[in-house]
Amino acid sequence: MKTTRKLGIVLLLMTMLLAACGSGESGKQAEGSADGQEKVKLTIWHNFAGDDLRAKSVRSFIEQFAKDHPEVELDAQAIPPDGYRQRLSTVAAANEMPDVFFVYAGSQSSELYQAKLLQPITEVLDAHSDWKDKFLPGAFEPYEFEQGQIYSAPLGMSATSILYYNKALFEKNNVKVPTTWDEMMTAVSAFNAKGITPIALGNKAPWVAQSTILGSLADRVTGTEWFKNAAAQKGAKFTDPEFIQALGHFKELVDHKAFQDGANSIDNTQAEQYFIQGNAAMMISGAWTLTNLAASSTEDQMKDIEVTVLPPIPGGKGKPGTISGGAGGGLALSSRTEGKARELALELIYAVSGPDAQKAIAESNSMVMYDTDIDKSKVTSLYYKAFNLVKSTEVTPVYDAYLSAEAAEVINNGLQEIMMGGSVEGVAQKLQDAQARSAAP
Template identity: 45%
Template sequence: MLKAAKLGLVGILIVVLLAACGSNSTSDGSTNKSTEKITLTIWNNWSGQDAKAVAMRKILEDFQAENPNITLEIEALATDGLKTRLRTAAAADEMPDLFVMWPGAMTKEFVQGDLLQPINEFLDQNAEWKNNFIENALVDFTVEDNIYSVPMNLAPSSLLYYNEDLFKQYNVKVPTTWDELLQAVDTFNANNIIPIALGNKANWVAQSTTFSTIGDRVTGTEWFLKAVDQNGASFTDPEFIEALKLYQELGEAKAYQEGFNSIDENQMLQLYTQGKAAMVINGGWAVAGLVNTASEEILNATNITILPTVDGGKGAAKTTAGVVGTGLGVNKKLSGAKKDAAMKLFYALAGPDGQKATLESSTLISYNLELDPSKANPLFIKLTELMKETKIVPVYDSKLSSAAVEAINNGLQELLLGGDPEDIAKRIQAAQAGAVN
């Protein structure tokens, strides 16, 4: 009888333990409560000293401390280095467990390469989080009804930062038209001030921060999307060549400092923060860097606007190129406890707390959270107000194929040094046509 009672007690304990194991879901959508030792690799572009990078590194540190059974192997690279590394890893099918990736073209290419797994089920388990993203925020991470990531920021890529003190000192009007921009360039050159700082060593900078918006100003968004699809438009069309010629005018006017193709984005910002340049064209992400590295004098003198209009252009005026923001890709090969651990980290970085940390790091987000002006840097408040009245149009490298992106990035480096616009247009067209066909 006693033996039977003991066996019954053991059976009850087993049932209780099994029930406990079966009900270990958490508020973060993760089901990982295991003490199993797990190693996760994560590649990111949070390598700098900007406020966004600092905030994300803090989340990674806290996650590691709170989850001693999960070891994070973190690799942080500059944006251009990360993009190159990811494409190399993709070609070899050796992707890390989690990685920062870009919406649009990169997401689609990785899905086509069978490298990503969708996160629909995870999002549905956390519906309040899923439904709090801004309208259309998930579109460029969606392929054939499967969602592969969520945006961790909002990235207008083409904004004009300018030093109001220098503009007042030399009696220069803040440019709202192309002619006014060229006049400003002439005046600053005449006074030995760099008109616009540019760091195009990583050749995406000119395309993403400047030409994508100029191209849209001239051709309009509808034409560009047709050219991307190679359906009713070609990059050898007159309007695109006109856009290239217009951008070339900045090179001919010496809008940029000498050697602009030999310095990077960080060095570009340094020219501005040192007071050597009157303007710099960069994305909304630049604010997070400026608030952490610029002097109080430069910060107080800095204002933000959009690029000037183009007379006769087909594009809308109050627009800037950009994307909803980078996301985290999840390796297709993950399963079981390792996948659970990866999704727990995903939620820590991209969930509500991660979105809040990003907003508080002077970085725009694609998530519905109110900014607290009492905690925000004045420059970030200016950016927030500007984006309330500015529409985002596609940045070229979010829509074009990898081959066409390489063609346009290399072509713009040549263009600013006197390259032939028509020849550059032919190369871009050939690359995109080859990819589509």
């Protein structure tokens, strides 16, 4: 009897416990959505963690998506850029990628594709063809790893060789803004005679001269196809006469004192300030200078600054009027995301990369690889000029986007060598040797 009574008490306690557990689980489902179904969990990682307008714009579109989709439990992580690559590499090694994540164009996205950690987003692009068709030429090239399949839509653009010039200095000194290489060298001589630095350059971090000057200058001499063949080591070498000629034109600038003394000892930010303060007539730099000057300079300082492209080289094989650069980073989709989560992840990518987002990013004084109209009153006068220049200009490759890491370091250091009197032929040979090693089977 006692045994039966004890057993009954135990069963009663177990029933009460199970009821309590069931009640708790039922409440969790009810909290999940109006119909009592559990929310769909989505994760997104990105590096727009700062207080700049671009970062705030991107985060606002992620937040709006969460508000518009109460059925989604969104885990959004904004990771500072300095640590972002490492965080992504760590989860990639463990095959634990977030559903949606920001990737850089180039080696990072390519390696993730090779590791089978990405799946294409082609269907959301095709579903919004009006959006897809407004991306600028070449926007998808770094993300089209197989024919007809696209793995990201860029949120930005890397334009690296804009020719900035101080209109007031040109007019005051009666110097013509160069549209030919001879006019460029004439301008260099004229400003030197007036005691004004012709071209501001901060090459302490040696990528600057390569990214801002050589890529665009060399393309005018060799043409894009030659460079891609040389990078692939297929039918072209960096010791070929056309590349020697391209390096020779860079040396011509050095020999004619186009850059200020100590250009290898100051950084890019210092060069920007040197230029905006009226100490140099020109500066060849990227779109990042627009953002930097917007944050550090007055509108009065910027009103005299105009933008154009490097002049063509006589007899060059490349197209005139181009700017070196390419697609920036964009959002990618994990290969593990499927079902309803995949459907919503694609909606999230569109929400953060779509027409409204592209316009908002552009209006934060940041370049996009997208043809959109912007409100002139929301951006600096200098950015507005550069934005309209870039969106109507063809883009050619930046060298370090195609060279091996070793070869990129060789040409970066090699340009510093040339600036200190080094041999053009010697630098070309070292670059060829480095790229040949990377291409060897």
